[in-house]
Amino acid sequence: MAICVILAHPQPGSFNHAIAATVVQTLHHHGYAVIFHDLYAEKFDPLLPGEEIPADAPLPPLLEQHCREVAQAQGLVIIHPNWWGQPPAILKGWVDRVFRPGWAYKFLEGDKGEGIPRGLLTAKAALVFNTSNTPPEREAAVFGDPLETIWGNCIFGLCGVDNFFRKNFAVVVTSTPEDRKTWLQEVRDLVERYFSKI
Numbered sequence: 523m524a525i526c527v528i529l530a531h532p533q534p535g536s537f538n539h540a541i542a543a544t545v546v547q548t549l550h551h552h553g554y555a556v557i558f559h560d561l562y563a564e565k566f567d568p569l570l571p572g573e574e575i576p577a578d579a580p581l582p583p584l585l586e587q588h589c590r591e592v593a594q595a596q597g598l599v600i601i602h603p604n605w606w607g608q609p610p611a612i613l614k615g616w617v618d619r620v621f622r623p624g625w626a627y628k629f630l631e632g633d634k635g636e637g638i639p640r641g642l643l644t645a646k647a648a649l650v651f652n653t654s655n656t657p658p659e660r661e662a663a664v665f666g667d668p669l670e671t672i673w674g675n676c677i678f679g680l681c682g683v684d685n686f687f688r689k690n691f692a693v694v695v696t697s698t699p700e701d702r703k704t705w706l707q708e709v710r711d712l713v714e715r716y717f718s719k720i
């Protein structure tokens with residue numbers, strides 16, 4: 523059993539990379555096995571091919587490995603910047619391909635896909651860390667904070683992980699080294715709060 527940590531940011535020196543390093547370090551410090559994927563560095567192919575859509579489709583070995591890791595993870599941590607109110611395309615595609623029927627959710631007997639799916643993930647908690655350049659008041663009032671809905675309702679809620687928390691750090695572009703130091707401490711504290719007792 524391990525905690526699965528997923529990073530989607532193309533620039534190794536980014537604040538997102540600093541968040542990911544802090545998450546992994548904190549989990550190791552607490553004795554967790556960590557499965558870490560830097561999707562850009564690994565060149566994860568985000569395009570869901572048509573033949574992979576059927577629930578019983580044969581899967582390429584690497585994709586099956588990702589599906590198994592997520593399905594069996596004790597916890598999940600996702601790190602990405604806000605791009606147009608959404609995850610970067612590489613992460614959207616990772617969700618499209620990895621959060622599959624039979625692994626992440628299923629429809630009940632007799633349900634052709636129109637009903638309410640049952641979540642299959644067994645993770646005890648899911649954390650999402652985001653960064654953006656929009657102050658929180660404007661994000662909520664003008665855009666409706668779509669990432670909260672996407673991760674909390676559409677993805678983790680649907681797949682059975684109700685113990686979900688998302689933290690957005692903003693505004694990155696005007697942040698000081700001191701701000702970022704404080705934010706990384708918040709990352710440590712949240713990882714400890716959500717994973718030290720599971």
Ligand SMILES: Cc1cc2nc3c(=O)[nH]c(=O)nc-3n(C[C@H](O)[C@H](O)[C@H](O)COP(=O)(O)O)c2cc1C
Pocket residue numbers: 531536537538539603604605606607608652653654655656694695
């Ligand atoms: C393609 C793209 C789209 C972006 N869209 C948004 C957005 O919708 N809202 C926002 O606040 N920031 C947006 N940004 C800014 C990024 O969120 C910001 O640069 C990033 O979170 C900073 O973190 P980093 O230093 O780790 O890159 C966008 C940036 C890019 C490159």
